[in-house]
Amino acid sequence: VFQVSVMSIKHSESNGSIVFSVRVVPRASKSEIIGEHDGALKVRIASPPVDGAANAELIKLLAKQFGVSKSNVEIIGGQTSKTKQIRITGITAAQIASVLKAKT
Numbered sequence: 570v571f572q573v574s575v576m577s578i579k580h581s582e583s584n585g586s587i588v589f590s591v592r593v594v595p596r597a598s599k600s601e602i603i604g605e606h607d608g609a610l611k612v613r614i615a616s617p618p619v620d621g622a623a624n625a626e627l628i629k630l631l632a633k634q635f636g637v638s639k640s641n642v643e644i645i646g647g648q649t650s651k652t653k654q655i656r657i658t659g660i661t662a663a664q665i666a667s668v669l670k671a672k673t
Contacts, residue, residue, distance in 0.1 A: 578665075579608040586658040587665065591631075593651050595623045600630045602669070609652060624648065627655075635660050635668055 580589035590609035597613030604611050612630065616622040624644055632639040637659050646654030657665075 577605045577608070578610050580662055580665075582662055586656050587660060587662055588645065588654060588656045589665075591627065591653050591655050593618075593623060593627060593653060595651075600626055602630070602634060618649075621648075624653075627653070631655065631657065635665060 578589050580587055592606045592609040592611045594613045595616065595618045597615055600613060600615045602610060602612050612627060614623045614626045616626040628639050628642045632642045635657060637657060641658040643656045644653050645656045
């Protein structure tokens with residue numbers, strides 16, 4: 570059980586999209602959102618960080634969790650880093666907060 574307020578995750582909203590950081594833990598037993606770490610959303614990914622597999626799994630997980638299509642989720646920075654910048658189009662910070670609160 571974790572609690573995340575959208576204010577604890579550093580984000581910016583513009584033109585119908587939201588940009589925020591995600592801290593990825595690869596090679597987990599299952600893919601899931603586990604909370605907040607240093608102003609970023611912390612996510613476990615089952616895939617190893619090989620040939621973009623973890624990035625593809627991250628996009629799939631975020632799209633499913635936030636109810637948007639995979640094409641609306643974009644990694645805009647940190648492709649090869651554990652900390653990535655994510656842009657999700659068609660969602661607001663309030664919607665993200667409500668999804669995360671529902672998980673507690």
